[in-house]
Each structure stands twice: as C-alpha cells, then as structure tokens.
Amino acid sequence: MAILFQGTKQQELELKEVIEKHKDQRGALMPVLQKAQEIYGYLPIEVQKMIATGLKIPLEEIYGVATFYSLFSLNPKGKYRISVCLGTACYVKGSGDIFDAISQKLGIKNGECTPDGKFSLEACRCIGACGLAPVMTINDDVHGRLTVNDIDKILSQY
Amino acid sequence: METVNIKINNIPMTVKKGLTILEAAREAKIEIPTLCYLKEINEIGACRICVVEVKGAKSLVASCVYPVADGMEIFTHTQKVLDARKINLELLLSNHHQDCLACVRNNNCELQKLCLELGVTNSQEFKGEKQNFEIDNSAKHMYRDNNKCILCRRCVAVCSKNQDVSVIGCNDRGFKTHVGCAFEKGLGDTACVSCGQCIVACPTGALSEKDHTDKVWEAISDETKHVIVQPAPSVRVTLGEEFGLPIGTDVTGKLAAVLRRLGFDKVYDTDFAADLTIVEEANELIERIKTGGVLPMITSCSPGWINYMEHFFPEFIPNVSTCKSPQQMFGAIAKTWYAEKNNIDPKDIVVVSVMPCTAKKYEVDREYQNAAGENIPDVDISITTRELARMIKKARISFESLPDEEFDKSLGISTGAATIFGATGGVMEAALRTAVETLTNNKLDKIDFEEVRGLKDIKKASYKIDNLEIRVAVASGLANARKLLELVKSGEEKFNFIEIMACPGGCINGGGQPIQPASVRNFTDIRQKRLDALYNQDKNTKIRRSHENPAVVKIYQEYLEKPGSHKAHEILHTKYKEKSPF
Numbered sequence: 234m235a236i237l238f239q240g241t242k243q244q245e246l247e248l249k250e251v252i253e254k255h256k257d258q259r260g261a262l263m264p265v266l267q268k269a270q271e272i273y274g275y276l277p278i279e280v281q282k283m284i285a286t287g288l289k290i291p292l293e294e295i296y297g298v299a300t301f302y303s304l305f306s307l308n309p310k311g312k313y314r315i316s317v318c319l320g321t322a323c324y325v326k327g328s329g330d331i332f333d334a335i336s337q338k339l340g341i342k343n344g345e346c347t348p349d350g351k352f353s354l355e356a357c358r359c360i361g362a363c364g365l366a367p368v369m370t371i372n373d374d375v376h377g378r379l380t381v382n383d384i385d386k387i388l389s390q391y
Numbered sequence: 392m393e394t395v396n397i398k399i400n401n402i403p404m405t406v407k408k409g410l411t412i413l414e415a416a417r418e419a420k421i422e423i424p425t426l427c428y429l430k431e432i433n434e435i436g437a438c439r440i441c442v443v444e445v446k447g448a449k450s451l452v453a454s455c456v457y458p459v460a461d462g463m464e465i466f467t468h469t470q471k472v473l474d475a476r477k478i479n480l481e482l483l484l485s486n487h488h489q490d491c492l493a494c495v496r497n498n499n500c501e502l503q504k505l506c507l508e509l510g511v512t513n514s515q516e517f518k519g520e521k522q523n524f525e526i527d528n529s530a531k532h533m534y535r536d537n538n539k540c541i542l543c544r545r546c547v548a549v550c551s552k553n554q555d556v557s558v559i560g561c562n563d564r565g566f567k568t569h570v571g572c573a574f575e576k577g578l579g580d581t582a583c584v585s586c587g588q589c590i591v592a593c594p595t596g597a598l599s600e601k602d603h604t605d606k607v608w609e610a611i612s613d614e615t616k617h618v619i620v621q622p623a624p625s626v627r628v629t630l631g632e633e634f635g636l637p638i639g640t641d642v643t644g645k646l647a648a649v650l651r652r653l654g655f656d657k658v659y660d661t662d663f664a665a666d667l668t669i670v671e672e673a674n675e676l677i678e679r680i681k682t683g684g685v686l687p688m689i690t691s692c693s694p695g696w697i698n699y700m701e702h703f704f705p706e707f708i709p710n711v712s713t714c715k716s717p718q719q720m721f722g723a724i725a726k727t728w729y730a731e732k733n734n735i736d737p738k739d740i741v742v743v744s745v746m747p748c749t750a751k752k753y754e755v756d757r758e759y760q761n762a763a764g765e766n767i768p769d770v771d772i773s774i775t776t777r778e779l780a781r782m783i784k785k786a787r788i789s790f791e792s793l794p795d796e797e798f799d800k801s802l803g804i805s806t807g808a809a810t811i812f813g814a815t816g817g818v819m820e821a822a823l824r825t826a827v828e829t830l831t832n833n834k835l836d837k838i839d840f841e842e843v844r845g846l847k848d849i850k851k852a853s854y855k856i857d858n859l860e861i862r863v864a865v866a867s868g869l870a871n872a873r874k875l876l877e878l879v880k881s882g883e884e885k886f887n888f889i890e891i892m893a894c895p896g897g898c899i900n901g902g903g904q905p906i907q908p909a910s911v912r913n914f915t916d917i918r919q920k921r922l923d924a925l926y927n928q929d930k931n932t933k934i935r936r937s938h939e940n941p942a943v944v945k946i947y948q949e950y951l952e953k954p955g956s957h958k959a960h961e962i963l964h965t966k967y968k969e970k971s972p973f
Contacts, residue, residue: 278573278574281573281574282973285973291551291557291558291560292573292973293557293558293559293560293572293573293581294551294557294560295573296560296562296572296573296574297560297561297562300562300563300564301561301563301564307574
C-alpha cells in the first residue's frame with residue numbers, strides 16, 4: 234500500500250546537494266542512495282526519480298540496486314517500529330507465528346508500514362535477549378515471552 | 392596479427408590472440424552451447440552452459456568470456472563438462488514453467504534445443520519451490536511471462552546498450568531475482584518505446600509480441616468486410632527464414648502469392664505508401680529549407696524512434712517530419728481515396744499491415760491517425776513477420792513451392808526507392824533522390840547515395856545541390872540516435888536532414904522479424920544479409936525514384952492536388968506529444 238510522499242523542500246535541497254557533490258564520480262549511486270535514505274528515511278519513487286534525473290541513471294537501474302540491498306527500504310518506518318526477532322532461539326520458541334500474526338493483524342508484510350503511518354514491521358536477528366524468547370521490540374520497548382494471544386493487548390498500548 | 396598456440400581436445404591449433412575459448416573452438420568447428428551470451432551486448436558469463444575444462448584451471452571456465460592463452464589446453468566435451476552443463480540446465484528447468492506444447496517459441500527455443508541435446512527431460516531432479524509470476528500484459532505490443540525467464544539478461548542488455556531505453560532490469564535478489572520495471576510497474580506504464588528488440592534477443596518464450604492473428608482470421612472470414620493487406624519493405628527479405636530459406640532470400644513474389652491465398656480481398660504493398668511518404672517528406676524538407684523552417688528535419692517512419700523522441704527528446708518535436716509513417720499513409724489513403732473511388736464505406740474496410748516491427752502495434756492506436764474520421768483508424772490490425780508466418784503455417788500453405796505473383800495494381804505499385812526503406816539509410820537515400828531532383832529540376836545520372844548506406848552506427852554526408860549544401864546524418868539503434876542528437880543539441884554539428892530508425896540496422900532487424908538464435912547472431916551479421924537483399928532488389932527495379940511512381944503521381948493528380956497541399960496535410964500528416972521519461 235502506497236503511503237503519501239511527504240518530502241519537504243528542505244529535504245529536496247539537501248538531496249540535490251548530495252547529488253551535486255557525487256554526480257561526476259564513478260559509482261556515485263550507492264553513496265547517494267545511502268544519503269537519500271538518511272534524509273528521507275526511505276527511498277520512494279519520488280526520491281528515486283530525483284536521483285535518476287540528477288545522476289542521469291535510468292530509474293530501473295536505481296530500483297534494481299535499491300531492491301538488491303536489504304539496507305535500502307522502499308517504505309517509510311512507522312511511528313512505532315515493530316521488530317520481531319527471528320533469530321534461532323526465538324524462532325524455535327515460535328516467533329515465526331508471532332510475526333505472521335502481527336503481519337496479518339496490521340495487513341502489512343515485512344518491511345512495510347501501515348497506511349496511517351503508525352506501525353511498521355520488520356524481522357530482525359538476535360537482539361541478545363534469548364532468555365526472554367520469543368521477543369520483539371517496539372521502538373525501545375522490549376516485549377518477551379510472547380504468545381500469539383498477547384499481540385492484541387500489546388499493540389493496543391500504542 | 393599476434394597469435395597463440397593452443398590445443399582443443401588434443402588437436403593443436405594457432406589462433407588470434409584475444410579470442411575467447413568459444414570463438415577459438417568455433418574455428419576448430421566446435422560450437423560450444425551458450426544461453427546468456429550475446430556478442431558485444433551481453434558478455435557476462437552468467438548461465439554457465441558454455442563451460443569447458445582447461446588443463447590446470449581450478450574449476451570449469453565459462454568459454455564465452457575466457458580468453459585463450461599460449462599453451463592452453465582446452466577440452467570441450469569431457470564427461471565432467473557434459474555433466475556440469477546438464478546439471479546447470481536441470482537447475483534452470485527446475486524453476487521454468489514447462490508448457491512447451493503451447494509456447495510461442497516451441498521449436499525455436501534455445502533452452503528447449505539444449506535440453507534435447509543434453510538429454511534433459513522434464514526432470515524432477517531438483518524439485519522445489521517454483522516462482523509464480525503474473526504475466527505482464529500491460530504493453531500494447533508484447534507480454535512478459537517471467538515464469539519462462541532464465542535470467543540471462545539478454546533483454547536487459549539490448550534495452551540499455553543498443554536502445555538506451557533501460558526500462559527493464561533485474562529487481563530483488565537471490566531466488567526472488569526477476570526482470571521487471573522500476574517499482575514493479577507494468578511495461579505499458581513506463582517509457583518503453585515498443586521496439587521489441589528484447590523479444591528477438593530472448594532465448595525462450597518469456598517475451599513475445601501480442602498475437603493479433605485471430606483478429607485477422609476473423610476479418611477475413613467476415614463477408615461484410617473488405618480486407619486489404621500491406622506488407623512492409625523488409626518483410627519480403629526476411630519471411631523466408633521462417634520457412635527454412637537462407638537469411639537474405641528475397642521472397643517478394645511468394646509473399647504476394649501467399650497473402651492472396653490466405654484470403655485477403657486485395658494484396659497491396661506498403662512500398663507504395665513508402666513512395667508517397669518520400670514525395671510528401673521531400674517536399675516538407677524543401678519547404679523547410681526554402682522558408683527557413685526548423686532544421687534539421689528528422690524522419691518519422693520509425694514508430695519506435697517516435698516513441699523514444701516523445702519520452703526522451705521532446706525538444707525535437709518541431710524537428711520531426713509531420714509525415715505519417717508509410718503504414719499509416721497506406722491506411723489513410725485506403726480509407727479515403729480508395730474507399731471513395733471504389734464506393735466502399737471506410738467503416739467496412741479492414742486494413743491489415745504486416746510489419747517487421749512491434750512498435751507498429753502501438754502506432755495503429757496513436758492519436759491523429761484517422762484520416763477518414765473519428766473511430767475509423769487508418770490501420771486496423773498490425774501483425775509482425777512472425778505472426779504472418781504463423782498464419783501461413785496454420786493454413787498449411789507450402790510457402791516454398793508457391794509461384795511468384797505480383798501485388799494488386801494501384802496501391803501495390805512501388806519503386807526501388809521504397810524497397811530500401813527497410814534498411815538504415817534507405818529513407819535518407821530515397822528522400823535525397825526525390826529532393827535533389829525536385830530542387831534542381833534535373834534528372835540525376837547517378838542515384839546511388841553510397842555514403843548513407845551500410846551498418847555504421849552514425850553516417851554523415853554532405854551534398855552540393857546547385858549552390859546549396861545539404862548536410863545529412865543517419866543513425867540506427869536508439870543509443871546511436873542519442874549520440875547524434877546530443878551532437879545536434881550542443882551545436883557541435885549542424886545538419887539539414889537526419890534519418891533515425893529505432894532498431895540497429897533499420898527495419899530488417901526489427902523487433903517483429905524472425906528470431907534467429909544467438910548461435911547464429913553471434914557469428915553472422917544477419918542484418919547485412921537482409922540489407923543486401925533489399926539493395927539488390929532496388930538495383931534491379933526499373934523505376935527507382937519515388938516521385939516517378941505512377942500510382943503516386945495519379946493520386947496527387949486525382950485527389951491530393953500536390954505535395955504539401957491542405958488536403959495532403961489533412962490525410963497524410965500527424966502530430967506528436969511530450970511524454971514522461973520514466
């Protein structure tokens with residue numbers, strides 16, 4: 234689901250400055266994409282088009298790179314960023330089911346954000362809290378020893 | 392020439408330094424199989440079908456990109472090699488929708504041929520997850536079925552390197568890697584120019600033109616319709632390939648004969664309209680030169696080029712000739728002059744074109760292409776050379792043994808100048824023949840403009856006509872067109888007249904032409920053979936100047952008054968629009 238692009242003039246100026254700085258350099262695309270993601274938090278079509286025009290690189294090539302590296306995100310992060318640990322300990326304790334339940338409840342897949350911008354969902358690897366497995370974080374809060382039945386209650390706190 | 396001594400399968404030989412193992416093996420009469428390799432276009436060694444053993448090397452090497460070296464010992468068909476090729480093929484096949492029976496490329500599929508050779512049946516060796524992609528049907532001229540894609544990237548390479556369009560590429564990674572457009576848009580929602588070069592580069596059935604032959608069959612069997620057909624110049628030198636004839640065989644007579652036998656009411660010729668285009672376009676050029684109009688004027692017959700210009704170089708809209716393409720001029724005349732003369736309601740005329748081109752499928756639906764009125768398109772159905780071959784095979788007409796016949800009169804009369812429209816430089820030469828003679832009012836002794844012929848990326852020439860110097864340039868392949876346009880834009884070079892064709896080499900190498908496998912394309916310039924056949928026909932034609940085409944002369948006398956008249960503008964000219972570069 235597309236989320237309305239809300240880039241500001243200030244962000245655009247910042248990006249243009251980055252493009253200007255790198256545009257004659259070989260392999261400029263990676264640093265520009267990284268900076269762009271820093272500026273906007275993600276890489277929507279509006280941003281990729283600005284980069285395509287500025288660096289004279291086809292949009293498809295940029296999209297290919299942006300979808301190749303997991304570092305880059307095509308979707309914004311939500312106000313509350315949910316990270317479900319799919320590391321070994323959490324996974325054997327059923328974090329896969331937790332992930333699926335949240336995904337289903339919010340109607341978003343891995344890496345996506347709800348249309349209202351409230352929640353985004355991603356899978357992460359071990360966060361070093363195996364004793365609490367299965368575990369997830371919502372922004373800086375850690376929720377452990379989860380069962381699928383806890384999900385509604387936890388999400389309703391946000 | 393620097394050489395190296397090598398051994399291939401224990402047989403010593405001396406070959407040119409710098410050759411790849413693949414090329415050297417070919418000199419030893421061994422054709423190493425390939426899938427992803429397209430000479431000079433896609434040399435990425437990705438598919439690993441061409442692997443061979445090199446003595447002392449740690450592993451098998453990809454012969455398509457591995458250069459020979461002095462003392463190298465190469466083995467091209469050891470058990471290890473054959474096993475590796477087979478496994479690689481089985482892996483590709485494990486994620487390939489194998490509906491070969493119904494596939495458009497059945498019997499002309501590079502993957503299928505290899506499977507047969509290496510004894511790979513629909514093996515369950517690597518049973519596992521299979522991709523399931525939706526077919527992209529969004530473009531007017533073609534579809535993409537990624538379930539048959541083997542990720543060779545040949546389409547991606549031609550789209551970016553030859554055509555500078557770059558609307559397709561590899562998205563995602565690992566098992567999910569697939570060829571697609573930015574943000575997973577359908578091809579029809581991008582700046583795709585419809586040239587179809589990706590289709591002729593595809594080794595499998597992943598890419599294909601949209602087949603419109605059903606519509607043609609339906610029209611032919613509808614007795615209330617007057618169905619007329621027009622094949623483009625280049626089709627007559629390529630259609631034979633579909634029936635096993637050598638590349639570059641001129642089958643003009645058989646083409647007329649087979650179209651008649653398929654059941655078209657009249658068998659006419661786009662060549663006639665090419666002559667008409669030249670008269671109209673040469674007049675436009677002369678007018679622009681005389682009245683200080685926008686120069687350089689650029690040709691408008693290639694709809695792939697027109698699409699490219701609208702998407703990527705809209706600032707050149709005022710430079711492009713407003714003349715419709717020959718396909719459209721034919722339809723426009725058929726539904727106006729021809730309809731009136733024969734007392735047929737233009738709504739009952741079905742104009743079918745047979746084109747070397749997939750962009751023509753896009754062109755028939757363009758705006759400002761309906762001379763006879765709203766909802767009466769100049770051309771109703773445009774099919775490719777390949778689709779015509781499919782119709783002939785379906786009807787079981789034995790093409791090779793047909794007699795040579797002529798096209799029907801009036802709209803089937805043409806000159807040598809029209810024939811060469813199918814090759815890069817041909818439109819330029821045809822236009823020069825007419826423009827120079829019109830400007831000087833003198834008949835030229837020599838009408839061969841050799842400088843603009845041939846397969847060079849960009850050709851430039853200068854001609855002195857009375858006290859006027861005309862500078863011309865010709866480019867084919869859109870990447871070359873870009874280079875030329877940049878020269879014009881920067882003011883580095885000045886020209887009066889430019890010809891651009893979207894496909895490298897012109898229509899003879901169009902996206903709708905018979906598909907030759909990479910094994911042929913990598914070692915033969917199929918463009919040269921097809922092109923030679925066209926120039927040969929021009930040379931042997933009695934009338935070689937478009938303005939001397941008696942049918943064209945008659946239409947101006949009876950109907951259009953004179954080139955560039957108000958009426959000619961209404962019927963034979965069109966308009967262009969700026970479009971998004973994304």
